[in-house]
Amino acid sequence: MDSLRSKIVPVSTILAGIVVLWYVFAVVLNAPFQRDLDRRGGVTPTTTEFIAETLAQKKPTLPAPHQVAENFFKNTFQVKITSARSLVYNSWVTLSSTLLGFAFGTVLGILIAVGIVHVTTLDKSLMPWIIASQTIPILAVAPMIIVVLAAVGITGLIPKALISTYLSFFPVAVGMVKGLRSPELMHLDLMHTYNASRTQTFWKLRVPASVPFLFASMKVAVAASLVGAIVGELPTGAVAGIGAKLLAGAYYSQTIDIWAALVAGSVVAALLVAAVGLASRIVERAMGGRPA
Amino acid sequence: MSQPASITPATAETARQVVSAKNLGLTFQTNDGPVQALSNVDLTIGKGEFVSFIGPSGCGKTTLLRVIADLEKPSSGSISINGMSAEQAREKRAYGYVFQAAALFPWRTIERNVALPLEIIGLPKAEQAKRIARTLDLVNLTGFEKKYPWQLSGGMQQRASIARALAFDADLLLMDEPFGALDEIVRDHLNEQLLELWGRTEKTICFVTHSIPEAVYLSTRIVVMSPRPGRVTDVIESTLPKERPLDIRETPEFLAIAARVRDGLRAGHSYED
Numbered sequence: 001m002d003s004l005r006s007k008i009v010p011v012s013t014i015l016a017g018i019v020v021l022w023y024v025f026a027v028v029l030n031a032p033f034q035r036d037l038d039r040r041g042g043v044t045p046t047t048t049e050f051i052a053e054t055l056a057q058k059k060p061t062l063p064a065p066h067q068v069a070e071n072f073f074k075n076t077f078q079v080k081i082t083s084a085r086s087l088v089y090n091s092w093v094t095l096s097s098t099l100l101g102f103a104f105g106t107v108l109g110i111l112i113a114v115g116i117v118h119v120t121t122l123d124k125s126l127m128p129w130i131i132a133s134q135t136i137p138i139l140a141v142a143p144m145i146i147v148v149l150a151a152v153g154i155t156g157l158i159p160k161a162l163i164s165t166y167l168s169f170f171p172v173a174v175g176m177v178k179g180l181r182s183p184e185l186m187h188l189d190l191m192h193t194y195n196a197s198r199t200q201t202f203w204k205l206r207v208p209a210s211v212p213f214l215f216a217s218m219k220v221a222v223a224a225s226l227v228g229a230i231v232g233e234l235p236t237g238a239v240a241g242i243g244a245k246l247l248a249g250a251y252y253s254q255t256i257d258i259w260a261a262l263v264a265g266s267v268v269a270a271l272l273v274a275a276v277g278l279a280s281r282i283v284e285r286a287m288g289g290r291p292a
Numbered sequence: 293m294s295q296p297a298s299i300t301p302a303t304a305e306t307a308r309q310v311v312s313a314k315n316l317g318l319t320f321q322t323n324d325g326p327v328q329a330l331s332n333v334d335l336t337i338g339k340g341e342f343v344s345f346i347g348p349s350g351c352g353k354t355t356l357l358r359v360i361a362d363l364e365k366p367s368s369g370s371i372s373i374n375g376m377s378a379e380q381a382r383e384k385r386a387y388g389y390v391f392q393a394a395a396l397f398p399w400r401t402i403e404r405n406v407a408l409p410l411e412i413i414g415l416p417k418a419e420q421a422k423r424i425a426r427t428l429d430l431v432n433l434t435g436f437e438k439k440y441p442w443q444l445s446g447g448m449q450q451r452a453s454i455a456r457a458l459a460f461d462a463d464l465l466l467m468d469e470p471f472g473a474l475d476e477i478v479r480d481h482l483n484e485q486l487l488e489l490w491g492r493t494e495k496t497i498c499f500v501t502h503s504i505p506e507a508v509y510l511s512t513r514i515v516v517m518s519p520r521p522g523r524v525t526d527v528i529e530s531t532l533p534k535e536r537p538l539d540i541r542e543t544p545e546f547l548a549i550a551a552r553v554r555d556g557l558r559a560g561h562s563y564e565d
Contacts (some may be wrong), residue, residue: 055501059455095372100557148330184395186392186393186395187395187397189389189391190389190391190395191391191412191520192362192363192382193361193363193382193388194297194385194386194408194409194412194413195383195385195412196412197384199413204397204411204412206399208397211399287399288399288400288401288442289399292444
């Protein structure tokens with residue numbers, strides 16, 4: 001209970017600070033347009049009225065926190081889940097491709113790591129390419145993946161998921177290479193004295209030793225997967241998903257919608273990272289981890 | 293190469309010899325040039341002996357144990373275990389090895405840790421359970437089967453690792469400073485238990501240590517080693533009886549052997565610089 005309170009207080013202090021700052025910036029950034037509007041309308045509002053108006057514009061440069069909150073609340077809880085406006089529906093669209101891509105990425109990352117740890121040639125040849133793959137801007141690669149796959153008849157969920165895979169396999173591969181190599185020399189010597197085969201050493205020593213590394217890298221990978229899914233929705237002219245909401249908001253200058261979609265994306269990301277964290281705790285407990 | 297007549301007595305003798313090293317040498321290549329870890333080591337260890345290797349760090353005592361275990365390859369000379377090469381002996385699981393640290397797998401309970409070598413050999417589950425119960429009883433850890441290593445004290449962890457080394461019933465036990473990291477009280481206690489275990493199982497034990505009292509208390513034979521290059525400088529036969537209560541360490545006989553060991557170490561310049 002105390003630990004919870006000791007976490008909540010500092011976090012909410014920062015949050016309060018951000019909200020205050022946000023309001024200040026909202027007033028400052030929305031003021032020029034408001035002044036312009038007032039001059040053309042021939043009105044001279046008091047300072048209080050002026051500030052209230054900067055925080056209630058339809059298409060503000062920077063929407064105020066309460067406008068975003070209101071939009072987020074309405075589109076999450078008050079519209080039908082099947083509606084194209086619903087943030088739940090759009091989040092689900094993005095989430096499904098995130099999860100598929102994350103699953104692909106995790107499996108691919110593990111397979112690559114196993115290959116690198118066991119085959120010297122792969123260790124030498126593959127690693128530079130893996131690192132190089134992440135230096136290519138995903139925004140440039142994403143449309144090509146979509147176009148190429150569409151040309152061979154693959155459309156829908158898979159191309160988007162593959163962009164998530166592209167981003168998420170990397171942390172898993174790097175983390176698992178480290179994890180599979182993490183057993184101490186003494187443990188490896190021990191297996192050697194038992195004349196254990198490579199397969200036995202792999203399953204009985206390397207795999208269990210790599211589990212903490214797997215979860216740490218999966219936390220990074222799941223967040224990267226979400227970014228991949230959103231980026232994948234941008235160039236595809238996707239009709240649904242958080243990326244599509246962001247794009248539509250940008251077309252029609254619906255800044256409040258953009259921010260609400262952003263909040264939805266953050267919520268999804270937080271939930272995903274928390275889910276991986278929870279899975280990690282459960283597995284740690286099952287593996288006899290000392291309670292923290 | 294040799295005539296049949298001379299083979300027969302030789303094989304009869306090797307049957308009793310568990311470890312036999314002839315002119316053994318090992319040179320490590322390091323960045324500062326070659327380091328001679330072992331040089332001209334000749335040694336025979338018979339069945340049922342308790343042999344300690346003592347010397348300052350760098351004298352090659354751990355390296356020698358690792359050569360016996362086939363964890364290092366000698367660069368010259370020959371070594372045989374039970375009449376086989378070190379590699380064949382390892383493949384046949386001729387020995388159990390106890391490391392300086394307990395080296396238990398943290399994700400396995402004590403009983404699963406002891407089961408590890410049995411799983412690797414591929415014993416049926418029922419036989420595994422029998423052996424686990426027996427070896428845990430040998431090291432007085434019955435009742436701790438379901439505990440994880442972190443729930444046990446350092447001494448208990450090391451006992452669990454001894455149980456693991458005993459689990460597949462090899463006749464040879466190689467121990468590399470197994471009690472070095474433990475406090476003296478725990479160490480005394482484990483030394484006593486180890487002697488008792490040795491008496492009951494009649495195993496051959498090779499024991500690396502840097503403690504003179506420990507070596508004298510435990511061994512039937514003490515191999516004194518010296519560094520630069522690592523070599524055997526003296527081999528001392530113990531005259532102590534097989535039954536050794538802890539207070540045997542105050543007897544004149546014990547102190548005389550300890551003094552000989554100390555002299556041996558001094559002769560090998562172990563006390564210099």
